[in-house]
Every structure is written in structure tokens, then in C-alpha cells.
Amino acid sequence: MSHRTHCVHRGGHGDLPELTAAGVTVRLGDRTVLDSVDLRAAGGRVTGLLGPNGSGKTTLLHVLAGLRRPDAGEVQVGGADLRSLPDRRRARTLALVEQHAATTVDLTVREVVTLGRLPHRGRLGGAARDTRGAEVVEDVLAMVGLAPLAERPWGTLSGGERQRAHLGRTLAQEPEVLLLDEPTNHLDLGQQLRFLSLVRELGLTAVAALHDLELAAAYCDDVVVLDAGRVRGAGPVDAALTARLLAEVYGVEASLAPHPRLARPHLVWDGPRGEGTA
Numbered sequence: 195m196s197h198r199t200h201c202v203h204r205g206g207h208g209d210l211p212e213l214t215a216a217g218v219t220v221r222l223g224d225r226t227v228l229d230s231v232d233l234r235a236a237g238g239r240v241t242g243l244l245g246p247n248g249s250g251k252t253t254l255l256h257v258l259a260g261l262r263r264p265d266a267g268e269v270q271v272g273g274a275d276l277r278s279l280p281d282r283r284r285a286r287t288l289a290l291v292e293q294h295a296a297t298t299v300d301l302t303v304r305e306v307v308t309l310g311r312l313p314h315r316g317r318l319g320g321a322a323r324d325t326r327g328a329e330v331v332e333d334v335l336a337m338v339g340l341a342p343l344a345e346r347p348w349g350t351l352s353g354g355e356r357q358r359a360h361l362g363r364t365l366a367q368e369p370e371v372l373l374l375d376e377p378t379n380h381l382d383l384g385q386q387l388r389f390l391s392l393v394r395e396l397g398l399t400a401v402a403a404l405h406d407l408e409l410a411a412a413y414c415d416d417v418v419v420l421d422a423g424r425v426r427g428a429g430p431v432d433a434a435l436t437a438r439l440l441a442e443v444y445g446v447e448a449s450l451a452p453h454p455r456l457a458r459p460h461l462v463w464d465g466p467r468g469e470g471t472a
């Protein structure tokens with residue numbers, strides 16, 4: 195993946211909107227899947243959305259993206275109620291990279307990325323008014339390392355290449371707020387590190403659901419930890435990811451330590467709770 199400066203690159207400077215959720219509750223059937231959840235994703239920072247399987251991360255991302263209406267609570271982006279934004283404005287403000295996003299199989303990689311330009315086109319869908327569209331698409335293809343595969347049919351891509359194409363389509367939307375649902379799932383270690391480095395370098399307001407606590411400790415500024423639909427911890431990574439929280443929420447003996455070479459926290463785990471050696 196290329197790290198060159200790009201037109202969708204914001205560099206983390208001041209004017210990016212904050213995304214907040216207040217009292218978000220979602221009930222599905224007789225289950226309360228999210229229970230009065232508060233979240234604050236500060237402008238231009240990467241917020242990790244953490245929690246065990248089934249804790250509500252995807253459901254919360256769908257509420258934050260405006261894809262699911264909560265039973266209670268509200269989401270604000272840049273101080274405005276998400277529901278008050280017209281669809282196209284919302285799509286230009288905030289975009290979600292889904293975990294298992296489906297894409298029509300006979301499109302090429304460039305065509306998939308170009309789909310991200312739809313909110314920038316005229317009301318009748320014409321490309322005429324999207325004067326920057328082609329340039330943005332080429333920039334994004336280079337940025338996610340898919341320029342050499344631009345003409346490849348979607349169906350021939352590996353899982354990791356598809357993940358990068360989905361990111362490319364989302365970046366082509368030029369959102370200010372980027373929502374990512376387990377974005378590193380299909381990626382090898384090198385691609386995981388490059389993907390999250392790229393997300394940081396974009397400098398957008400980002401919320402990423404992550405299973406890998408090591409990656410979360412390394413790449414997130416802040417975290418929100420869900421457990422059974424409730425927030426169990428939130429704040430800057432090193433303050434929020436305490437040994438006690440990791441034991442209670444994940445059932446593991448683990449803690450953060452200074453990275454031996456880099457100025458950032460590093461997750462050190464001993465094992466499942468009660469079986470650690472420390």
C-alpha cells in the first residue's frame with residue numbers, strides 16, 4: 195500500500211468532525227443487544243471498538259453509520275443529529291467498510307472503487323458533475339496498492355485484496371468519518387500493519403472494530419470496550435486497557451507494557467485467566 199499524500203488525506207488536522215453516540219439502545223427480539231451505549235470518537239483520532247464475540251460491535255457500527263435506527267439514543271456527527279442529514283450528505287460525511295461486504299462479481303477493481311463516487315454525482319447519477327472523480331479513483335487505487343490490479347475482475351481477487359478494494363471504494367467517497375468493521379480479518383501480518391498505518395495516516399475520524407488487542411494497542415488512540423452490549427471501559431488506550439478490564443471482559447491475564455523499541459504500548463499476555471505464569 196502506498197503512503198503518498200493524497201487528496202482524501204487529511205493529515206489529522208483540526209477541522210474533522212467528532213462522532214458521538216449517547217444512550218444508544220438496540221433490542222433485537224427479546225434481547226437487548228446494546229444497552230445505553232455512549233461513545234465519543236474525537237475528530238482526527240482512531241478509536242478502537244473492542245469487545246468479545248457477540249458484544250455488539252457490528253450493531254453499534256451500523257447505528258453509527260445510520261444503517262440501523264436505535265430503539266433509544268442518538269448519534270451526532272460534527273454536532274448534528276445523524277438522522278437530520280440528507281442521505282447523500284451523510285454518505286459524503288461518513289462511510290463504513292463492512293466485514294463481509296458483497297459486491298457484484300463482474301465488476302473490475304476500478305469499477306468497484308468508482309462506486310464510491312456515487313454520492314458525488316449529480317442527482318440523476320451522471321458522472322458529469324463529478325469533475326474530480328477519475329483522479330480520486332486513480333489516487334485511491336495507488337493508495338491501497340491496487341493500481342496494478344485495477345482491471346482485474348472482482349471475482350479473481352483474494353480475500354485481502356477484496357478488503358483493500360472495499361477500503362478503496364470507501365475512501366473514494368472522501369468521507370470525513372471512517373467506520374471499519376474488523377478491517378484486518380483477511381490480511382496477513384504485513385498487510386494488517388500496512389492497512390492500519392494507512393488508516394492512521396489518513397488522519398480521518400476513524401472508528402474500527404478490532405478483535406486483535408495487540409493491533410488495537412498499537413494503532414488506536416482511544417478505545418471503547420463493549421461487553422454484552424454495555425460499555426465496560428473507554429478512553430486513551432493505555433488508561434482504558436487495564437489488566438483488570440482484560441481479565442473481566444476477555445477472561446485473560448494480560449496487560450500493557452511499553453514497547454521495547456517504540457514509543458507506544460504493547461500488549462503482553464500470559465494466558466487464559468487463572469492459567470497465567472505471572
Ligand SMILES: Nc1ncnc2c1ncn2[C@@H]1O[C@H](COP(=O)(O)OP(=O)(O)OP(=O)(O)O)[C@@H](O)[C@H]1O
Pocket residue numbers: 222223225227245246247248249250251252253254
Ligand atoms: N437479528 C438478530 N436477532 C437477535 N439477535 C441478534 C440479531 N442480530 C445480531 N444479534 C445478536 O446481537 C449480538 C451482537 O451482535 P454483533 O454482531 O453486533 O456483535 P459483535 O461484537 O460484532 O460480534 P463478533 O465479534 O462476533 O462479530 C449477538 O449476540 C448477536 O447474536
